[in-house]
Amino acid sequence: MTAPLQSGTSVLESAGSRQAELNRWVVTAAQMREIEAQVFAAGMPVAALMEKVAGLVASRIQTLYPRAQLADQSVGVLVGPGHNGGDALVVARELHLQGYSVLIHAPIAKQKPLTANHAQYAQYLGIPFVETIEPLLACSLVIDGLFGFGLERPLTGEVATLVDRVSQAGAAIVSIDLPSGLHTDTGMALGTAIRADHTLCLGLWKRGLCQEAALPYCGALTLIDFGLPLATVTAVVGTTPPLRRLTAATAIAHLPLRRPATTHKYKQGHLLLIAGSERYQGAALLAGLGARASGVGMLSIAVPQRLKPFLVSQLPDALILGCPETETGAIADLPADLDLATHCPYSAIAAGPGLTLAASRVLEPIMTGTTCPLLLDADGLNWLATQAVASRCQERSAPTILTPHAGEFRRLFPDLATATTDGMSQAQAAAQASGAIVVLKGARTLVADPDGTQWVNPDSTPALARGGSGDVLTGLLGGLIAQAALTGENLAETIAAGVWWHSQAALMAAAERTILGVDAQTLSSYLLPALQRHLPPP
Structure with a gap:
């Protein structure tokens, strides 16, 4: 009424x-x-x-x-x-x-x-x-x-x-x-x-x-x-x-652009990225570059041991955790001294880019044994699709964020993908069924909160149809979530702001380099210039 x-x-x-x-x-x-x-x-x-x-x-x-x-x-x-x-x-x-x-x-x-x-x-x-x-x-x-x-x-x-x-x-x-x-x-x-x-x-x-x-x-x-x-x-x-269009003003209002004068790195969030394999070495780097642009205070990246020298050389400001490997070069387990169930030093975890399903063993303990927000993407979603998705997300005591593209969404929520008529209905039904924040990626990326609120990103570009673009988004969102978790900001609004930011970087890069010139590493380099373009002069 x-x-x-x-x-x-x-x-x-x-x-x-x-x-x-x-x-x-x-x-x-x-x-x-x-x-x-x-x-x-x-x-x-x-x-x-x-x-x-x-x-x-x-x-x-x-x-x-x-x-x-x-x-x-x-x-x-x-x-x-x-x-x-x-x-x-x-x-x-x-x-x-x-x-x-x-x-x-x-x-x-x-x-x-x-x-x-x-x-x-x-x-x-x-x-x-x-x-x-x-x-x-x-x-x-x-x-x-x-x-x-x-x-x-x-x-x-x-x-x-x-x-x-x-x-x-x-x-x-x-x-x-x-x-x-x-x-x-x-x-x-x-x-x-x-x-x-x-x-x-x-x-x-x-x-x-x-x-x-x-x-x-x-x-x-x-x-x-x-x-x-x-x-x-x-x-x-x-x-x-309940349904809102993302604009520059609303997105910027939910980005961590203000900090107390007396803050330090441990008060600005600590993100753990779990990513990469011998087959997909670049995924860990791209996610790391996205996370670094988020301004997160501390960034740790868990990768197969053989990838550690490569990541250290590219991201010297991050703490690179070399992990035991499977025979195929995937992460077999987290380091022995990292018991997340007993003590989790991170304010958020993002897992999935480039892992391959051979790394499935590492996903179970972070799904069940951690009490910080968890973002799952790529092979993290592919692993989750083999589970009872809704119940696995609901059993967590902390927020879960799922970032599927259309194909991954169909694997995660096959019934919803066929029962609902449009993307907005699908994303909202999935969020309410699972209790997770669902980021349904596409030409009109949607962010659906379990409380019934939904954001749509109206501005994007086909330049993002490149391998690795999603890895950059995972890192960017992970870093923003890590900061929001400490300050008490609304996670869904922060995630929606990150989606907007990511697309603005792609739009700026495409305008300057053509639609063909926006590879994922280039995209990461445009994150901060694109944001600066929308901010008032200092």
């Missing part, structure tokens, strides 16, 4: 806070309907809001596609039967008045009354309506106002054919709110969907646009703020909504 609309101005509407709040909120179709219903019930006329929204959309389109830069100044407007179509008709009118050559195609005859009124006025102004889609396909720019949020039925028949033809025509496409055919919550195409170059999301970020499934359809994303009262938004989604 939602709280009633409060009168007056929310404290969140103070100068400088509004855009930050809007950028972090993500809503479902049901929540957006409720927000709009409260606004209309409070007295905002639907027609007035449509005029305001569409005016802002038209202005943004003129910025993106100035009339002088369009080859023939032609704009085709695809109009649906509902209020999304009404928005498109107001946009068509405004662009027409600014001198664009506008054509309108409305393939569905029956329209809502307000949309029909705008269509009538557009005809009065002399804007041409065309009976078929062909004239629009020859335009330089197409405005997609066919369907907005809330669509649930698949597109079929002539409408589906029309959508496919528009997507394949070669014109630039701007979608209003969501690309037509996209499910508002899952981001999946309902049969088919418009493939837009830009999507101008109205009011608040829709859940579907933050899903990985939407990436082939939405293009560049822009949020159009049309003045929804934040008091109304918080009445529906809460001041701490």
Whole structure:
């Protein structure tokens, strides 16, 4: 049950806070309907809001596609039967008045009354309506106002054919709110969907646009703020909504960038990394480089004995623990003098990169016998997938963090991977079932806390599709967790901040070195410059 609309101005509407709040909120179709219903019930006329929204959309389109830069100044407007179509008709009118050559195609005859009124006025102004889609396909720019949020039925028949033809025509496409055919919550195409170059999301970020499934359809994303009262938004989604978009401001707020003047290394966290094998020697180094960038006070790395000289030469500031080896060059056991069940000197442990399954023996005691946060990645996850995952995580007295990519997730949670329809649902169900913080890695990496809170990282790059990128992330997160565990910071928020930081390093590296130039070691070297770029001058 939602709280009633409060009168007056929310404290969140103070100068400088509004855009930050809007950028972090993500809503479902049901929540957006409720927000709009409260606004209309409070007295905002639907027609007035449509005029305001569409005016802002038209202005943004003129910025993106100035009339002088369009080859023939032609704009085709695809109009649906509902209020999304009404928005498109107001946009068509405004662009027409600014001198664009506008054509309108409305393939569905029956329209809502307000949309029909705008269509009538557009005809009065002399804007041409065309009976078929062909004239629009020859335009330089197409405005997609066919369907907005809330669509649930698949597109079929002539409408589906029309959508496919528009997507394949070669014109630039701007979608209003969501690309037509996209499910508002899952981001999946309902049969088919418009493939837009830009999507101008109205009011608040829709859940579907933050899903990985939407990436082939939405293009560049822009949020159009049309003045929804934040008091109304918080009445529906809460001041701490369960689904949040990661932004620079929220991420930086949860990084360990402030320290007491009298601190020392033992107060800044001690991370134990368990990584590497003869086959995957570089994994331990890459994880170590990520951990070093985190600023963790002390870093210990357990590796097979033969890797110790290599790690010492590359990470002289870390304490390298040489471990007994198996015949295949994997860690057979931790050093004899390191009894973690009796005395654990570490504030966090991260295990898995490059271990191979031959190192499984070392994972059991850290899973059952340690009382500090434990992050499992790579072969740590592959080992866990052979266990009863949920019960093994729940039996730990300290937090567990799992960082799977999609394939590892399917091995860990096979039932959830098939029973749930989208990544957000999968990650949250896994976190709640296991009691672990789940970092589901991908083009839209998700961080799900067992308490029901979830973060989505909206900015990333395919440059991260390189071996070793995940090892760097493991080390970075491990170092941040080690620090947060001592200071009492919320671990899930700290982890989400680390995910954002890692992707920002990749984006900066790709911008300077191209998408092909972001190997994992290079990525680690961009961690601190990327963070510095987002910080105010000292």
